[in-house]
Amino acid sequence: MEFTRLSGDWVMMRTIEVFLVIIIITTAFIISSFFAVLPQPRQVSPLNLRRLALTTLQTLDGDYDLSGTAFKPQDDTAWSNLQIALSACLPPNIVYNLTVYEVLSGGTQLYTFIHSVSNAESLGVSSDASSYLVASSNVTFSVVPEKIGEHGGGGTLYILNCSDANGWWITGYTGQSLAEDLYNLLSPYFKTTIMLQNTTQLARILDGTSIQGETLRNATVINTVGEAVPIPSAYCISPYSDGNYARYCHFLGNMTRLYNWTWVSIVGYPVYYVSNIEYFPNDDNTYGIYGMKCVGPAGFNAFLKGLDNQAYYYDSGEITGQPGLVHLSTEALYYCNYYGIYPASHQTSTRALPLSITSDYSLTIEFQMFNLVGNWIAGAVFRHAVSGSFLALGLTRTPDIRLTALGLLSYYRPRLYRSEYTAAGTSRLVVLQLGQVGGV
Amino acid sequence: MTGSTIDHLVSLMVFLGAILLFIGLFNQTIQTAILYQHHRSLATKCSDLLDNMLLNPGNPLDWGKSNCTPTGFGLQDPEFTQYRLSPFSLMRLLSSAGNRVYYSQTGKWYSNVSWGIGGGYLLLPESECINYSTASKLLGVNGTYGFQLTINPTLTVNVREVQLIPLRLEVQVMGPGVPLSGANLDYLLFWTIGREEGGWPLFNYTSCSTQTNSAGLAYLEFSDNPYIRVDDNKTAYTIILKAHVGGLYGIGYKSRETITSAGNIIPFVESYENGTVLLAHKWGKNDPDGNQGALFFNATFYVLSDNFVPINVYIPNSTGLVNYGKEGKPFHRIQIPTANPGFLVVAYCKSANEYGMVVMPWGIGTIGISVVFGGDPFGKEWVVTDMRQVLVGDIAYQAKLALWSLQGYQVIG
Numbered sequence: 001m002e003f004t005r006l007s008g009d010w011v012m013m014r015t016i017e018v019f020l021v022i023i024i025i026t027t028a029f030i031i032s033s034f035f036a037v038l039p040q041p042r043q044v045s046p047l048n049l050r051r052l053a054l055t056t057l058q059t060l061d062g063d064y065d066l067s068g069t070a071f072k073p074q075d076d077t078a079w080s081n082l083q084i085a086l087s088a089c090l091p092p093n094i095v096y097n098l099t100v101y102e103v104l105s106g107g108t109q110l111y112t113f114i115h116s117v118s119n120a121e122s123l124g125v126s127s128d129a130s131s132y133l134v135a136s137s138n139v140t141f142s143v144v145p146e147k148i149g150e151h152g153g154g155g156t157l158y159i160l161n162c163s164d165a166n167g168w169w170i171t172g173y174t175g176q177s178l179a180e181d182l183y184n185l186l187s188p189y190f191k192t193t194i195m196l197q198n199t200t201q202l203a204r205i206l207d208g209t210s211i212q213g214e215t216l217r218n219a220t221v222i223n224t225v226g227e228a229v230p231i232p233s234a235y236c237i238s239p240y241s242d243g244n245y246a247r248y249c250h251f252l253g254n255m256t257r258l259y260n261w262t263w264v265s266i267v268g269y270p271v272y273y274v275s276n277i278e279y280f281p282n283d284d285n286t287y288g289i290y291g292m293k294c295v296g297p298a299g300f301n302a303f304l305k306g307l308d309n310q311a312y313y314y315d316s317g318e319i320t321g322q323p324g325l326v327h328l329s330t331e332a333l334y335y336c337n338y339y340g341i342y343p344a345s346h347q348t349s350t351r352a353l354p355l356s357i358t359s360d361y362s363l364t365i366e367f368q369m370f371n372l373v374g375n376w377i378a379g380a381v382f383r384h385a386v387s388g389s390f391l392a393l394g395l396t397r398t399p400d401i402r403l404t405a406l407g408l409l410s411y412y413r414p415r416l417y418r419s420e421y422t423a424a425g426t427s428r429l430v431v432l433q434l435g436q437v438g439g440v
Numbered sequence: 441m442t443g444s445t446i447d448h449l450v451s452l453m454v455f456l457g458a459i460l461l462f463i464g465l466f467n468q469t470i471q472t473a474i475l476y477q478h479h480r481s482l483a484t485k486c487s488d489l490l491d492n493m494l495l496n497p498g499n500p501l502d503w504g505k506s507n508c509t510p511t512g513f514g515l516q517d518p519e520f521t522q523y524r525l526s527p528f529s530l531m532r533l534l535s536s537a538g539n540r541v542y543y544s545q546t547g548k549w550y551s552n553v554s555w556g557i558g559g560g561y562l563l564l565p566e567s568e569c570i571n572y573s574t575a576s577k578l579l580g581v582n583g584t585y586g587f588q589l590t591i592n593p594t595l596t597v598n599v600r601e602v603q604l605i606p607l608r609l610e611v612q613v614m615g616p617g618v619p620l621s622g623a624n625l626d627y628l629l630f631w632t633i634g635r636e637e638g639g640w641p642l643f644n645y646t647s648c649s650t651q652t653n654s655a656g657l658a659y660l661e662f663s664d665n666p667y668i669r670v671d672d673n674k675t676a677y678t679i680i681l682k683a684h685v686g687g688l689y690g691i692g693y694k695s696r697e698t699i700t701s702a703g704n705i706i707p708f709v710e711s712y713e714n715g716t717v718l719l720a721h722k723w724g725k726n727d728p729d730g731n732q733g734a735l736f737f738n739a740t741f742y743v744l745s746d747n748f749v750p751i752n753v754y755i756p757n758s759t760g761l762v763n764y765g766k767e768g769k770p771f772h773r774i775q776i777p778t779a780n781p782g783f784l785v786v787a788y789c790k791s792a793n794e795y796g797m798v799v800m801p802w803g804i805g806t807i808g809i810s811v812v813f814g815g816d817p818f819g820k821e822w823v824v825t826d827m828r829q830v831l832v833g834d835i836a837y838q839a840k841l842a843l844w845s846l847q848g849y850q851v852i853g
Contacts, residue, residue: 012443012447013447014447014448014450014451014452015447015450015451015454017451018451018452018454018455018458019454021455021458022454022455022458025458025462026462029462029465029466032466032469033469036469036473038472038473038476039476039480043480044476044479044480044483045479045480045482045483045822045824046483047825047826047827048487048826051487051491051826051828052827052828052829055523055828055829055830056829058522058523058829058831059523059594059687059688059829059830059831059836060686060687060688061687062524062687062689062831062834062836063687063689063834064687065686065687066687069686069687078686080622081622081685081686082686082687083686084620084621084622084623084685084686085685085686085687085688086686087615087618088594088595088614088615088616088618088620088685088688089594089615089616089688089829089836089838090616091616091827092616092617092618327502330501333501333518345502346779
């Protein structure tokens with residue numbers, strides 16, 4: 001009897017336990033639901049306000065208007081225009097606060113407040129900001145280039161500015177005007193720049209004598225008279241006159257090798273003519289330019305043989321081709337930006353060199369200015385396996401000496417040291433904070 | 441004993457019921473959280489993808505200037521950094537804004553970037569455009585995400601004729617929903633001034649500046665120097681306007697395209713790389729029957745300098761006539777220079793008293809054309825969007841990307 005009663009007391013125990021479990025799980029669900037708050041739709045799919053702010057600032061400064069306004073806190077018209085522009089370019093549900101700070105140098109404080117504009121009292125529950133540094137238009141940023149030859153041998157630039165030599169395929173220019181432009185473009189990058197004023201001075205360096213104590217070895221020699229090359233009177237005789245002066249071109253190749261020069265041909269077929277006004281007063285290049293003699297393709301063939309230390313023999317076979325439209329290589333485009341030299345990226349080549357010269361004369365392409373068209377190289381710096389190199393731009397006339405400068409700088413790659421950007425009073429920080437209003 | 445059994449049965453059933461209920465409840469919460477997470481990652485992907493498109497020029501760098509198929513997709517102008525887009529790469533995107541156009545004379549389909557909007561046409565051969573599928577593959581989202589990229593000018597410059605004698609134009613400059621007050625307006629007006637002996641029209645141009653009022657409106661009246669009347673199509677004109685305020689630049693245009701009794705002219709780009717353009721005699725839904733007369737034209741290509749001065753670039757064979765029916769000259773082929781952005785102005789006339797003009801941009805941005813590229817987001821379960829302010833040339837544009845998932849949860853499409 002007692003057992004039965006006891007059993008009757010516990011008869012619904014399981015059900016009670018289950019309800020207790022349900023209460024516990026319900027409590028757990030409520031508690032977990034309380035903490036597991038789902039984000040608002042705006043947070044689930046947010047507009048990237050930081051990027052929007054940055055791109056807005058960049059757009060407004062596309063023509064440096066934002067920079068100008070940032071330095072004119074008292075100019076109400078400029079700030080009013082800036083506010084109109086901000087309102088016009090941001091979506092209607094975006095509010096903003098734009099603040100300008102002065103950037104300080106030294107001391108403990110980095111920034112001080114200058115001016116602020118906003119179109120709302122608060123930026124809502126979520127906001128983000130981007131900052132943008134602007135520079136005063138009064139600031140001049142200087143760039144100091146590294147000198148070629150500063151950390152090694154060489155560093156001399158010879159520009160053939162020979163008044164007693166005529167040019168060909170430099171139509172519209174004279175050798176002298178090109179020499180002057182090249183001097184302005186390139187002299188900041190070389191340790192020493194010497195304008196060889198006549199063929200007598202050219203003869204001196206060919207003889208191994210410096211003009212003003214400069215380093216002769218590892219120099220760069222730019223021939224400014226196009227397809228012609230100046231020839232000193234002392235070399236207008238035998239044996240240099242062999243093969244219609246092809247032998248002289250062989251000698252030039254030899255000297256390039258001997259002194260490890262970089263010989264530069266700015267346009268057309270290299271060393272196609274030799275020029276000396278006094279020695280060839282009655283000879284013309286067959287196109288009416290007097291003071292020069294036509295060597296023809298034999299000149300460059302001889303030059304290459306001289307560079308490769310091959311014995312001279314007369315070879316008048318033409319080696320250049322006409323690929324036509326050529327494009328600057330990606331590497332050349334990069335250096336356009338680096339050195340701030342912007343020739344047209346498309347050029348016409350009618351005197352491109354064949355790729356086969358690299359194997360025929362032990363050359364390697366050190367810097368390729370133009371993309372290859374077939375097996376034609378419209379412009380490149382070639383380096384000989386032992387010593388000496390040359391830059392040949394096989395483009396059609398008239399020459400663009402910016403390409404010459406670009407080719408040489410891309411070959412030597414002198415670094416540019418730019419001045420300090422955050423000079424006191426010259427930079428201001430613009431912070432644009434954006435917030436979203438409306439919706440959830 | 442019976443009571444205990446009932447107790448067990450009841451408790452078991454209640455317990456199982458409760459467990460099922462709670463599994464459902466927890467599962468719903470977890471599913472919602474996963475879905476939210478999924479949508480959140482979609483938003484992040486959208487932002488990344490947009491930057492991928494806008495911050496790299498693609499490969500090769502000049503794919504926008506040639507008709508090659510790029511091996512890398514990007515819209516950045518290769519000559520600049522940051523968010524500055526190439527006017528040419530944008531032009532090569534196969535437009536999904538308007539219906540594709542078929543021209544029976546060439547047997548080709550054309551991408552319809554602009555079909556006569558404000559007298560402006562930009563029709564490129566589809567075979568030379570980059571289509572959505574190619575772009576998706578190059579971006580690595582083929583089969584996983586769908587997208588639509590919209591590049592719209594930030595400022596809208598609308599031109600409306602409010603008076604014909606003399607010509608009076610109302611110009612409205614708008615931001616996204618707000619009129620732009622106090623905006624400086626520079627404009628170029630090209631207008632016909634009669635006919636050459638050969639029959640083709642001559643035109644002149646002038647430039648001037650003004651400012652919008654507080655409602656974002658400006659009025660231009662041509663009552664003197666030049667005096668222009670456009671009643672009965674006596675004169676045709678093309679006006680290009682550049683608005684700027686506070687560093688924000690916008691551009692707009694209007695060309696007085698008229699349907700003369702001999703039809704009109706529609707420019708089709710024949711070869712993107714070579715810049716050949718077909719000036720087609722009136723073509724479209726109202727195909728000419730061949731009985732109307734010839735239409736004389738004069739086409740001129742302009743490049744705009746930094747200070748908004750038009751530079752006339754010579755194009756050979758830029759004048760002549762087209763006649764769809766009788767003389768077997770349904771179109772005339774010209775070649776424009778492709779190196780720089782510019783616009784082609786085509787003036788045409790049937791007689792000395794009936795003129796029309798159309799304009800064709802070369803490069804997005806020269807006259808403020810929009811681009812819509814990609815799939816259609818309509819009907820997709822969850823579409824995220826992101827936007828950036830970009831520059832095309834010096835004109836402010838907004839690049840908006842709509843992105844949706846083609847996989848995963850609750851995709852309807």
